[in-house]
Amino acid sequence: MAHEILVPPLGQTTDTVILATWYRQVGEQVAQGETLFAIETDKATLDIEAQASGVLARVLAQAGDTVIVLSSIGTILLAGEHLASPATTPDGGKKAVQAVEHAGPTSTESGAAAPASRRPGQRIFISPRAKRLAETTGVDWQTLTGTGPEGAIVERDIRMALATPIAPLQHLIEAPAPITNQQPAAAMAAPNAGQLAAEVDVSALATLCERLRVRGPTGIQSNVIVTVADVIAWIAIKADQRHPTGIQSNGGGLTGASMGVLVAGEGQFNVKVIREPGSKSLISLSREIASSESIAKDATPVAPAAPAFLFADLGQYSLDTVNGFNDVQNSALLSIGRIRHYRDCSQTLWVTLSYSRAELSDFYAAQYFNTVVQLIEDPDLLF
Amino acid sequence: MAMLTIAEALREGIREEMMRDPRVFCLGEDIGISGGFGGAFTVTLGLSDQFGHERILDTPISEIGIAGVAIGAAMAGLRPIADVQYGDFLFCMMDQLANQAAKMTYMSGGTVAVPMVMRAPVGSTRRGTQHAQSLEAFFTHVPGLKIVAPSTAYDAKGLLKAAVRDDNPVLIFEHKLLYGSKGARSEKGALSPIGEVPDEDYIVPIGKGIIRREGTDVTIVGKLTTVYMALAAAEELAKSGISAEVIDPRTLVPLDKELILSSVRKTGRLVVVEEDNKTGGWAGDILATVAEEAFFYLDAPVKRISAPDTPPPFAPVMEAYYLPSAEKIIQTVKSLF
Numbered sequence: 001m002a003h004e005i006l007v008p009p010l011g012q013t014t015d016t017v018i019l020a021t022w023y024r025q026v027g028e029q030v031a032q033g034e035t036l037f038a039i040e041t042d043k044a045t046l047d048i049e050a051q052a053s054g055v056l057a058r059v060l061a062q063a064g065d066t067v068i069v070l071s072s073i074g075t076i077l078l079a080g081e082h083l084a085s086p087a088t089t090p091d092g093g094k095k096a097v098q099a100v101e102h103a104g105p106t107s108t109e110s111g112a113a114a115p116a117s118r119r120p121g122q123r124i125f126i127s128p129r130a131k132r133l134a135e136t137t138g139v140d141w142q143t144l145t146g147t148g149p150e151g152a153i154v155e156r157d158i159r160m161a162l163a164t165p166i167a168p169l170q171h172l173i174e175a176p177a178p179i180t181n182q183q184p185a186a187a188m189a190a191p192n193a194g195q196l197a198a199e200v201d202v203s204a205l206a207t208l209c210e211r212l213r214v215r216g217p218t219g220i221q222s223n224v225i226v227t228v229a230d231v232i233a234w235i236a237i238k239a240d241q242r243h244p245t246g247i248q249s250n251g252g253g254l255t256g257a258s259m260g261v262l263v264a265g266e267g268q269f270n271v272k273v274i275r276e277p278g279s280k281s282l283i284s285l286s287r288e289i290a291s292s293e294s295i296a297k298d299a300t301p302v303a304p305a306a307p308a309f310l311f312a313d314l315g316q317y318s319l320d321t322v323n324g325f326n327d328v329q330n331s332a333l334l335s336i337g338r339i340r341h342y343r344d345c346s347q348t349l350w351v352t353l354s355y356s357r358a359e360l361s362d363f364y365a366a367q368y369f370n371t372v373v374q375l376i377e378d379p380d381l382l383f
Numbered sequence: 384m385a386m387l388t389i390a391e392a393l394r395e396g397i398r399e400e401m402m403r404d405p406r407v408f409c410l411g412e413d414i415g416i417s418g419g420f421g422g423a424f425t426v427t428l429g430l431s432d433q434f435g436h437e438r439i440l441d442t443p444i445s446e447i448g449i450a451g452v453a454i455g456a457a458m459a460g461l462r463p464i465a466d467v468q469y470g471d472f473l474f475c476m477m478d479q480l481a482n483q484a485a486k487m488t489y490m491s492g493g494t495v496a497v498p499m500v501m502r503a504p505v506g507s508t509r510r511g512t513q514h515a516q517s518l519e520a521f522f523t524h525v526p527g528l529k530i531v532a533p534s535t536a537y538d539a540k541g542l543l544k545a546a547v548r549d550d551n552p553v554l555i556f557e558h559k560l561l562y563g564s565k566g567a568r569s570e571k572g573a574l575s576p577i578g579e580v581p582d583e584d585y586i587v588p589i590g591k592g593i594i595r596r597e598g599t600d601v602t603i604v605g606k607l608t609t610v611y612m613a614l615a616a617a618e619e620l621a622k623s624g625i626s627a628e629v630i631d632p633r634t635l636v637p638l639d640k641e642l643i644l645s646s647v648r649k650t651g652r653l654v655v656v657e658e659d660n661k662t663g664g665w666a667g668d669i670l671a672t673v674a675e676e677a678f679f680y681l682d683a684p685v686k687r688i689s690a691p692d693t694p695p696p697f698a699p700v701m702e703a704y705y706l707p708s709a710e711k712i713i714q715t716v717k718s719l720f
C-alpha cells in the first residue's frame with residue numbers, strides 16, 4: 001500500500017511546524033529508517049525518518065512551508081505501485097466542491113462522491129470516535145481516505161479534514177447560488193464591496209456556552225440552549241452599540257432597527273427578522289433566533305423594513321466564509337464558519353464581515369470588526 | 384518518611400494494625416518460626432519477636448486449616464491476616480473461600496461479616512506451573528471478595544491497612560518480583576521498587592485507581608509488574624511521539640471503572656496488560672467494559688496483552704515468551720496508530 005508521509009505530532013501544543021528541508025528528491029529511493037525530511041518548531045529542528053521503504057513518489061509541501069501535524073506531505077510508493085488518480089488526493093479544491101454539494105439546501109446523500117480508488121460497494125471502515133466527530137462537525141467522512149489501523153478512518157483523518165480550510169470564493173463560483181440569486185461573478189466585481197475576515201479563537205466563548213447550558217445566564221436553570229452562533233449574533237449587536245457605525249440608510253447603528261438572521265428555508269435561504277435587537281437579552285435573542293418566523297431572503301419587492309444588517313452561521317452548511325459582498329439589499333453581512341477543534345482543545349472559527357462601501361466606510365467597518373473579534377475572543381468583556 | 388520495599392511496607396502495615404487493634408493477628412506457614420524467613424517472602428520477619436507466637440501464628444501445612452481458622456475467627460469478631468506461601472495454594476481452600484467466606488454476608492442477610500485478609504503472592508518467577516500462576520482474574524469472578532493488587536510500597540501499606548479495617552474478606556495479591564525480599568529470599572530478575580512510605584497512619588482507599596503517567600494518545604492499564612512494563616513502554620513510545628497514559632487500578636474488585644473510562648474518552652485507545660491467562664481474564668473484562676460504555680470514544684480496536692492459555696512454563700526461555708513485556712506493549716500500541 002502506498003505510504004503517506006505524515007508530519008509527526010510533537011506534543012500537545014504544536015499544531016503546525018515548518019518543513020525545513022527534504023533530504024530526498026522526488027523519484028529517489030528511500031529506505032525505512034533513513035532521514036527523509038527535517039521539521040522546524042519554535043524549539044528545535046528535528047530530522048524525521050522514513051517509515052517505509054520505496055520511491056518518494058511525490059511531495060505535497062516544500063521547504064519553508066508551514067505544515068499541519070499529522071497531515072500528509074508526500075507519498076512513498078512500494079515496488080509496482082502507482083500514484084492514485086488526482087481525484088483521490090486530498091486536496092483543498094476537491095473538498096471545497098464536496099462541501100458545496102453537502103452544503104446545498106437541497107443536497108441529499110452524496111454516496112456517489114466516494115473516491116475513485118474505492119471499489120463500488122467496498123466497505124469503508126471508520127472508528128466510532130472518528131464517526132462521532134465527523135457527525136458533530138459535519139465532515140463528510142465517506143469521501144476521506146483512512147490512515148488508521150488497516151486503513152480505517154480515525155480521528156486524525158477527520159481533524160485533518162477540519163483543518164483544511166475551504167478556499168473562500170470557491171463554493172460560490174461553483175455552486176448554483178447558495179446564498180443569493182445574483183451572479184457571483186458580477187458580485188465579485190462590485191467595486192463598492194468590502195470584506196474583512198479573521199480566524200478567531202472561540203474557546204472562551206464555547207466554555208461560556210457550556211456554562212450557560214448548565215447554569216442558565218442568571219444562575220437559574222434555563223431551557224434555552226445558547227449556541228456559539230447565538231452569542232456571536234448578540235456580540236454583533238453589542239459591538240455595534242459600542243461603536244455606532246452610523247449607517248446612512250438606517251439612521252442609527254448597523255443593527256439599530258432590526259437585524260436579519262440567515263436560515264435555510266424550503267430550497268432557499270430565508271431571513272429571520274429580529275426587531276429592536278439592541279433591547280434583547282442574550283436569552284431572548286437566542287430564543288427568537290430559534291423560533292421566529294422567517295421571510296424569503298430574495299422575496300421581491302423588498303419590504304421597506306428589510307434589515308440592513310444580516311448575520312449568517314455558515315458553519316451549519318460546512319462553509320467557513322462567503323464570497324465578498326454581493327447583495328445590494330443589505331448594508332453588511334457578518335458571517336461565521338465552522339468551529340474547528342484542535343488537539344490542544346482550542347477551538348476557532350472564521351468570522352467575515354462583508355459590507356457595502358456605499359453604506360459603511362472601511363474605517364468604521366474595521367473598527368466594528370475589531371470590536372466583534374475582541375468580544376468573541378474575550379467574552380468576559382461583554383458583562 | 385521512610386524508603387521501603389514492598390515487603391517492608393507490608394510488614395510495617397501489619398505491625399501498625401496489630402498495635403492499633405488487639406483483634407488483629409497473623410496466621411500462616413512458617414511466618415513466625417525462629418530463624419525462619421518470616422513467611423516465604425520475609426513479610427512477617429521479626430513480628431513474632433514483638434507480638435509473640437499467639438498473634439503471629441505458625442500453622443501446619445494445611446491451607447484448608449488456615450482458611451478455616453481465619454474465616455471462623457473473622458466471623459467470631461477477630462481480624463485475621465492469613466498468608467498463603469504461594470497464591471496457587473488458594474485452590475486448596477477454594478470451598479472455604481468461595482462458598483463460605485465470600486457468601487456468608489449474603490447468606491446471613493448481612494448479619495455475619497467476615498473481616499478477613501488473605502495475602503497471596505502471585506507471578507511467574509522461574510518456579511514452574513504450581514508456584515507461578517497469576518490468579519487475580521480467577522478470583523474477581525467470585526462475588527463477595529474484595530481484591531487489591533498493590534504495585535508500590537506506598538500502596539502496599541495503605542491497601543493492607545484498608546483491607547484490615549474492611550468488613551469484607553479482602554484478597555491481597557502481591558507479586559513476587561515486586562517484594563524486594565532480601566538475603567536468601569531475594570528474587571532473580573526482581574524489580575523490587577523502593578518507595579516513600581509515610582510513618583504516620585494512612586490508608587489507600589479500596590476501589591480507587593491511580594494514573595501513574597499522564598498521556599493523551601493511548602491508555603495502558605496494568606497491575607502489579609505490568610504497571611512497570613507499561614511505564615517502560617510509555618517512556619519508549621514517547622520517543623516516537625506517542626503519549627501513553629498508564630493506569631494502575633490498584634483495586635481489582637471493586638474496579639475504579641470511571642478512571643479507566645475517562646482516560647479512554649480522552650485517548651481513544653486502550654491496551655490492557657496482564658500476566659493472567661487470556662481466556663476469561665482480567666484484561667478481557669476491562670476491554671468489554673470499555674467497549675460497552677465508551678464505544679463511541681474509541682479510535683482503534685481495544686487490545687489486551689495476556690499470558691497464553693497454558694500453565695506458566697518452567698524453562699526460562701519459554702517463561703519469557705509466555706509473559707507480557709514492554710516490547711510486546713510497544714508493538715501492540717504502535718499497531719493502533
